[in-house]
Amino acid sequence: MxxxxxxxxxxxxxxxxxxxxxxxxxxxxxxxxxxxxxxxxxxxxxxxxxxxxxxxxxxxxxxxxxxxxxxxxxxxxxxxxxxxxxxxxxxxxxxxxxxxxxxxxxxxxxxxxxxxxxxxxxxxxxxxxxxxxxxxxxxxxxxxxxxxxxxxxxxxxxxxxxxxxxxxxxxxxxxxxxxxxxxxxxxxxxxxxxxxxxxxxxxxxxxxxxxxxxxxxxxxxxxxxxxxxxxxxxxxxxxxxxxxxxxxxxxxxxxxxxxxxxxxxxxxxxxxxxxxxxxxxGFNWVMMTLHIASQFSFNLTEQPWNGYQTVQEFYNSYVDPDQNPGTQGPVWKGLALEQTDGTIDGRLSNFLVGPQYRDDGSRLEDPGVEPLDPTGRNGDPDGPPVTFMPYINEIWPNGLRQSGARIGKYEFERGGTANMSNDFVIFRLGDAILSLAEAKYRLGDTGEALDLVNQIRERAGNLDPFTTLDDEKLLAERGREMYVEMTRRQDLIRFKKYGSAWWPYQGMNRPKRVHSTGSHLExxxxxxxxxxxxxxxxxxxxxx
Missing domain, CATH: 1.25.40.390 (Serine Threonine Protein Phosphatase 5, Tetratricopeptide repeat)
Structure with missing residues (x-):
């Protein structure tokens, strides 16, 4: 601030x-x-x-x-x-x-x-x-x-x-x-x-x-x-x-x-x-996304609410599930941040995933972990550890309390309060660069569009540059770069993906598509x- x-x-x-x-x-x-x-x-x-x-x-x-x-x-x-x-x-x-x-x-x-x-x-x-x-x-x-x-x-x-x-x-x-x-x-x-x-x-x-x-x-x-x-x-x-x-x-x-x-x-x-x-x-993301027990991870003055989670398939757009099968499925046994080809997306800092620890480095435990938790951690003799799973079993009525990668985009202060001191980013240059790439791509200048997108990929980490560009790659790269910056709904509408069916969560008692469709919903x-x-x-x- x-x-x-x-x-x-x-x-x-x-x-x-x-x-x-x-x-x-x-x-x-x-x-x-x-x-x-x-x-x-x-x-x-x-x-x-x-x-x-x-x-x-x-x-x-x-x-x-x-x-x-x-x-x-x-x-x-x-x-x-x-x-x-x-x-x-x-x-x-x-x-x-x-x-x-x-x-x-x-x-x-x-x-x-x-x-x-x-x-x-x-x-x-x-x-x-x-x-x-x-x-x-x-x-x-x-x-x-x-x-x-x-x-x-x-x-x-x-x-x-x-x-x-x-x-x-x-x-x-x-x-x-x-x-x-x-x-x-x-x-x-x-x-x-x-x-x-x-x-x-x-x-x-x-x-x-x-x-x-x-x-x-x-x-x-x-x-x-x-x-x-x-x-x-x-x-x-x-x-x-x-x-x-x-x-x-x-x-x-x-x-x-x-x-x-x-x-x-x-x-x-x-x-x-x-x-x-x-x-x-007014900046309350630390409360909105972290697990109740995460109070002891960051020595917070108040107990978080265990709410906002990242959709599993969106998280997997950073970590290829074909190369990291442990990041998805009904049984989740760990997280491999490094893909098998050696590339690492530095934007994985957007998330909190994996085992969580107390402020003193000891393991954080969750006595309330559900018997239905598929990882088997509820049988741990030292108590069930808190582990944020990218996997989400269902969104209603019995979503697992540790499911879903948590929003980690903004740094959380150790010893912080319910109100964060980070300045909330409304606009930044990374968005402008990807917007120019998209405009050039729509105008047929795919060479410059590729150069611009690869600037963002290069900054993200040891990622291979794209050699071709299409709607799917461009939308995915915008998603990875602009996660939770209030652009995704707009992007999905512009790329004509907003009406697509969401993923079928396992265990959901919904025989039809997971969300309603219709252009009026834009x-x-x-x-x-x-x-x-x-x-x-x-x-x-x-x-x-």
């Missing part, structure tokens, strides 16, 4: 109530005589107000929001029901099996996260526009860029959403089409990109810059055929090239360094949200509470 102007002044702005006009007629009790007119005089004061808008991003790193719906609906992550744990009314199974219901609370949480951020941006944009201050123009552009980020995520997830940019509006909004939202974002980015800062230093860390805005536009173009029906590969390539060849970023020599506890020094990360275990809470439903609160909204097709 890196201290920056937005973060350091955030605590001040949260303690101040400004006399901003809102879209409601609630009477506000004033606790301060600081107003917009007498406060926004210096750059530091502007930045402190910006902190409230950026704080809206804090929900990215916790359970049951936008990150969760994207990851659980993909082939990367699942949360198996483990006896009495994690059924949660079936909402998690719905997400993974593509049986989306509008009353699933995860959709409402995601909607509130997105429109809370949009609302904060709209409020501050209005306040800054009312000032007679030459400093306000640059900050308005920055807020518009942040608003674009929220709208980009909202359009990708929900498609036909309200477009609200006037904080004083009092009428309930209607849906705008996905095409209209796309056009708005494209227009906004064209106007604000020239106005945004280009530096990569302490003054711009964790803030919207030209490069972050270009990443959003690159992704709009990369997915344009999905969003609008018209591909925009040339434009996607142009923005990716601007970031890669003219931006102040370089691939970190070690993949893992982008996600360590103190990852502010990464030369690859383009936009992050700076979490901190004391001052900026959008999540508009949350039911929003439809009830606003009769002007219409549900997405296929959910009525």
């Amino acid at each position: 890196k201290i920056n102007p937005i973060y350091s002044l955030l605590t001040f702005v949260l303690g101040v109530t400004f006399t901003f006009q809102s879209c409601t007629d609630l009477d506000e009790e004033l606790f301060s005589d600081i107003t917009a007119d007498n406060f926004f005089q210096t750059e530091e004061e502007f930045i402190s107000a910006l902190g409230r808008a950026y704080q809206s991003l804090a929900g990215l790193g916790n359970h049951s929001g936008l990150w969760s719906i994207n990851e659980l609906a993909s082939d990367e992550i699942v949360i198996a029901t483990k006896g009495g744990d994690w059924f949660d009314g079936g909402v998690l199974l719905q997400l993974h099996q593509h049986e989306f219901l509008p009353d699933n609370p995860f959709f409402q949480n995601s909607w509130n996260f997105l429109y809370g951020g949009i609302n904060n941006c709209n409020r501050l944009i209005l306040s800054f526009e009312q000032l007679d201050n030459p400093n306000s123009a640059a900050f308005i552009a920055e807020l518009r860029a942040l608003r674009v980020l929220f709208y980009y995520w909202a359009m990708d997830a929900f498609g036909n959403i309200p477009l609200v940019i006037d904080f004083t509006a009092t009428e309930s909004p209607t849906n705008s089409s996905r095409q209209d939202i796309y056009n708005f974002l494209q227009s906004e980015l064209a106007e604000i990109i020239p106005l945004l800062p280009v530096a990569k230093d302490g003054t711009t860390y964790g803030r919207m810059t030209k490069w972050a805005a270009l990443m959003i536009r690159m992704k709009l173009y990369l997915n344009a055929e999905v969003y609008t029906g018209t591909p925009r590969w040339t434009e996607a390539a142009a923005d990716a090239e601007e970031i890669i060849y003219n931006g102040p970023f370089n691939l970190e020599p070690v993949y893992r360094d982008n996600f360590v506890i103190n990852n502010a020094s990464s030369n690859e990360n383009i936009l992050v949200y700076p979490y901190d275990k004391v001052f900026a809470h 959008l999540f439903p508009i949350p039911e509470p929003q439809l009830l609160a606003n009769p002007n909204l219409k549900q997405n097709p296929g959910y009525n």
